[in-house]
Every structure is written in C-alpha cells, then in structure tokens.
Amino acid sequence: MQKHYFIIGAGVAGITAAEQLRRGDAEASITVINGEDYPFYRRLSLSTYLQGQTTLEALTVKQPEDYEALNVTVLQDRVAQIKPNENTLVMASGETHNYDGLIIATGGSAIKPPIPGIDLNGVRLGYWDMKDTLWYEEIAKANNGNDAVVIGGGVLGLELADCFNQAGLKVTIVQLGATLGEPLTDEVSGEILLNRVKESGAECRIGVMAKEILGDENGNVRAVVTSAGEEIPAKAVGICIGIRPNVAFLQDSGIELVNGCIGVDGYLKTNFDNIFAAGDCTWVSSGNMVGYRPNRTWQVATNQGTIAAMNLQGMQHPYDEGLFYNAGVLYDLPYTMLGNFNPDPNDESCQVHTYDTAGDPFAHFKLTVSEGRLVGAMLLGRQRRTNILRKIMEGNFIITGHEHELMDKKFKPKDLPVADIQTAGDADVEAKLAAYASKG
Numbered sequence: 001m002q003k004h005y006f007i008i009g010a011g012v013a014g015i016t017a018a019e020q021l022r023r024g025d026a027e028a029s030i031t032v033i034n035g036e037d038y039p040f041y042r043r044l045s046l047s048t049y050l051q052g053q054t055t056l057e058a059l060t061v062k063q064p065e066d067y068e069a070l071n072v073t074v075l076q077d078r079v080a081q082i083k084p085n086e087n088t089l090v091m092a093s094g095e096t097h098n099y100d101g102l103i104i105a106t107g108g109s110a111i112k113p114p115i116p117g118i119d120l121n122g123v124r125l126g127y128w129d130m131k132d133t134l135w136y137e138e139i140a141k142a143n144n145g146n147d148a149v150v151i152g153g154g155v156l157g158l159e160l161a162d163c164f165n166q167a168g169l170k171v172t173i174v175q176l177g178a179t180l181g182e183p184l185t186d187e188v189s190g191e192i193l194l195n196r197v198k199e200s201g202a203e204c205r206i207g208v209m210a211k212e213i214l215g216d217e218n219g220n221v222r223a224v225v226t227s228a229g230e231e232i233p234a235k236a237v238g239i240c241i242g243i244r245p246n247v248a249f250l251q252d253s254g255i256e257l258v259n260g261c262i263g264v265d266g267y268l269k270t271n272f273d274n275i276f277a278a279g280d281c282t283w284v285s286s287g288n289m290v291g292y293r294p295n296r297t298w299q300v301a302t303n304q305g306t307i308a309a310m311n312l313q314g315m316q317h318p319y320d321e322g323l324f325y326n327a328g329v330l331y332d333l334p335y336t337m338l339g340n341f342n343p344d345p346n347d348e349s350c351q352v353h354t355y356d357t358a359g360d361p362f363a364h365f366k367l368t369v370s371e372g373r374l375v376g377a378m379l380l381g382r383q384r385r386t387n388i389l390r391k392i393m394e395g396n397f398i399i400t401g402h403e404h405e406l407m408d409k410k411f412k413p414k415d416l417p418v419a420d421i422q423t424a425g426d427a428d429v430e431a432k433l434a435a436y437a438s439k440g
C-alpha cells in the first residue's frame with residue numbers, strides 16, 4: 001500500500017529528508033510543508049546576499065520544477081498542531097492531513113528578549129530567514145551613513161553587524177557576554193574579534209545589556225539605552241541574542257521535549273514510532289559534541305535529514321554526530337572549530353598549544369591535545385590545515401612529539417603512525433608505538 005509521508009519544514013533538514021524518502025520509496029506520497037514564503041534557499045549564505053556577493057536566484061536551491069521532478073508535493077502552510085495518536089496534522093489554514101510517517105524539521109527562530117521598545121519601526125527581531133534579510137537590505141539602503149545598533153555579539157549578531165558596516169551604516173554592537181563570538185570564542189579570539197570590529201570602523205559595548213529602545217514621536221527608533229546608562233543613537237536595530245527551536249506547536253502533543261528541543265534517540269526517532277525529527281529543532285542524546293550543544297549547523301541538519309528519513313522507512317541506521325565541526329564567519333573572520341576546541345582550563349588531561357600566525361594580528365590557531373592525541377582545534381582568521389587536522393582527529397592518531405609541528409606546512413601526517421594505529425589490534429598498537437618511538 002502506498003505510504004503517506006509528511007515533513008514539517010522546508011529547510012535543509014526537511015528537503016534532504018524528502019530526497020532520501022524518495023530514494024527509499026519510488027511510489028510513496030511525500031509532502032513537505034513549507035512555512036516560509038520562499039522556496040528552499042541557502043540560509044547559511046544570507047549574508048553573502050546582503051553583502052551584494054550573490055543574487056536571490058543563486059541562493060535558491062529548489063524551484064517548483066525540482067519538486068515536480070522528485071514527485072514531492074509542497075504545501076505552503078504551517079502546522080499548528082500534531083495529534084500523534086490519530087496520525088493527524090492540523091494546519092494553520094484549518095486543513096487536516098493524515099500521515100503514515102512524519103519528520104519534524106522545523107529548525108529554530110530568534111529569541112525575543114523583554115526589551116521595551118522592541119516593536120518600534122526600524123527594529124527587527126532576529127536574523128534568520130529571507131524576510132529578515134530583505135528587511136535588513138531595505139533599512140540599510142535607506143540609512144546609509146546613519147547609526148545602527150546590533151543587540152547580541154554572537155555569530156549571527158556579528159554577521160549582521162558586518163553586513164551593516166559594509167552597507168555604510170555606523171554600527172555599534174551591544175554584547176552582554178564577556179567576549180564577542182561566545183560560545184565559540186576564548187579570551188584571545190574574543191579580543192582579536194573586538195580589535196577586528198574596531199578596525200573596520202564599528203564599535204562595541206561589551207558586558208552591557210540593551211535595557212530599552214527609544215522611539216521618536218512617529219514611532220521610529222532613535223536610540224538604544226544600555227545597562228551602563230548610555231544612549232546609543234540608532235536608525236536601525238537588529239536583535240540577535242540567540243535561537244530557540246520551533247517547538248511551541250508541539251505543546252500538549254505528547255511528543256517529548258528535552259531542553260526545549262525535540263528529544264530523539266540514537267536513530268532520530270521521537271517517543272512515537274512513526275515520528276522522527278531532524279536539524280536544529282532536535283536534541284540528540286547520542287551526540288559526541290563537546291561544550292556546545294545542540295549543534296546547530298547546516299551539515300548536521302543535512303546528515304540528520306538523511307538518517308531520519310532512512311530510519312522512518314525502516315532502516316536501523318544509528319546517528320553518529322561524529323567529530324564536532326562548525327565553520328563560518330565571526331564578523332568577517334573565517335573560523336573553524338573542531339572537537340574539543342575550547343577545553344575547560346581546569347581539565348588537566350588537556351594541553352593547549354597555540355601557533356605562530358606569521359604576524360597576522362587577526363588570526364589565532366589553537367590545538368587541544370589529550371593523552372597523546374589531537375582532540376580539538378580552533379582556527380580563527382585564516383584556515384590552515386583544517387582537513388589535515390580533521391583527519392588526524394578522526395583517525396585518533398598518536399601525535400606525541402609532534403605537537404609543535406602540526407600547523408607546519410612541511411609536516412605530513414604520514415609521519416605519524418596512522419594506518420598502524422587504525423588497523424592494528426591493541427597489542428599490536430603497543431608494539432608499533434614502541435617501534436615508532438624507537439625511531440626517534
């Protein structure tokens with residue numbers, strides 16, 4: 001009998017899941033519910049559009065004809081309620097749909113802080129979707145040379161501040177946390193970011209809160225008041241203090257939530273056998289992430305979409321988060337974080353090594369070593385040897401004696417006892433290590 005699959009959310013997790021479901025069943029009916037007014041686009045590249053480096057067309061990944069080719073139906077609507085015991089979706093439009101299998105891939109959206117004045121004209125909550133991006137584009141055009149404030153100095157706030165800065169606005173970032181770029185940064189990289197922001201002409205207020213947003217007599221924003229009592233002028237304000245998973249519509253559904261996310265097992269299954277979840281809305285209990293959970297990245301959402309779909313169709317494919325990996329830009333500096341990139345300073349099992357940046361004041365290379373193995377990397381400003389470091393970590397190689405050479409172009413991983421360690425049994429490993437050590 002033909003199966004009816006529904007996927008909630010047309011982001012990367014949802015669309016990848018739809019593609020996988022089709023690969024697994026040529027006959028099934030597959031419906032993706034798109035809660036946005038735009039076809040699937042590269043969310044992670046929105047800033048390249050704001051910075052004029054790409055077009056809306058180039059950001060769009062799937063056009064209607066692509067769905068036709070996949071034989072996937074797209075419904076423009078939002079799910080208001082799930083009734084898992086009846087296998088029913090209740091839509092915002094009032095329609096209802098029945099499913100045999102369901103994947104929830106609803107991603108996240110901006111956290112709304114209780115700041116008075118948040119609804120004034122010229123203030124935008126969040127930088128997450130196409131609507132936000134087009135709004136920022138318009139306000140930036142209308143305010144060239146004027147003041148702007150970005151509330152929040154995390155990844156998205158910094159990205160928005162860079163876009164405003166490049167569009168010719170005079171930007172001030174108001175960051176409550178102790179460093180810019182938290183939670184990805186340490187003290188050194190936070191300082192580098194701060195210097196970089198200042199050098200580009202933007203300003204920063206660190207360790208202060210936006211207390212109130214002030215408007216003029218026409219309801220237009222005019223300033224942001226901080227907890228330090230400063231009034232920062234602003235014709236445009238963007239608020240980026242964090243993302244929370246889109247799970248409000250699941251209240252009372254019986255689908256279990258964990259830490260405000262959808263709780264899933266090691267196969268991405270919820271507490272209902274025919275409901276799986278994928279992407280930014282999930283909390284994976286079997287993850288291998290260090291110090292930064294949940295892992296909200298494009299790649300993780302893609303992998304989860306594929307595996308949730310495979311398992312919904314009866315496979316038993318365990319989801320393995322693998323090595324923690326996050327890459328992007330902090331303000332305008334590229335970064336990559338791998339594994340235990342920012343170990344607890346009190347963790348005596350970890351040694352941290354920093355590396356020469358050849359005089360680049362906006363670069364920072366830091367590696368974490370534990371028990372003779374490379375377990376983490378933080379690369380800010382310039383990306384050096386990312387793939388090699390990743391391979392060394394994934395291969396679980398012994399790097400003892402080579403800690404200081406790892407970032408050196410001349411150093412080749414083949415100098416490590418790689419294949420031996422990977423393929424040998426424990427006793428053999430000991431023998432090979434001894435032989436390796438004796439080679440000096």
Ligand SMILES: Cc1cc2nc3c(=O)[nH]c(=O)nc-3n(C[C@H](O)[C@H](O)[C@H](O)COP(=O)(O)OP(=O)(O)OC[C@H]3O[C@@H](n4cnc5c(N)ncnc54)[C@H](O)[C@@H]3O)c2cc1C
Nearest residue numbers: 009011012013035044078079106107279280296297298328
């Ligand atoms: C500006 C920006 C820069 C980024 N940069 C990077 C980067 O450099 N590297 C990186 O790895 N990641 C980056 N990300 C994060 C990355 O884009 C996300 O991790 C990824 O898009 C998550 O995919 P998803 O499918 O889980 O959720 P989403 O992409 O959020 O998609 C979920 C979809 O579900 C819809 N939805 C929600 N509720 C409902 C409902 N009830 N009914 C119907 N539809 C609903 C939403 O409207 C949305 O369209 C960035 C994100 C942004 C915004």
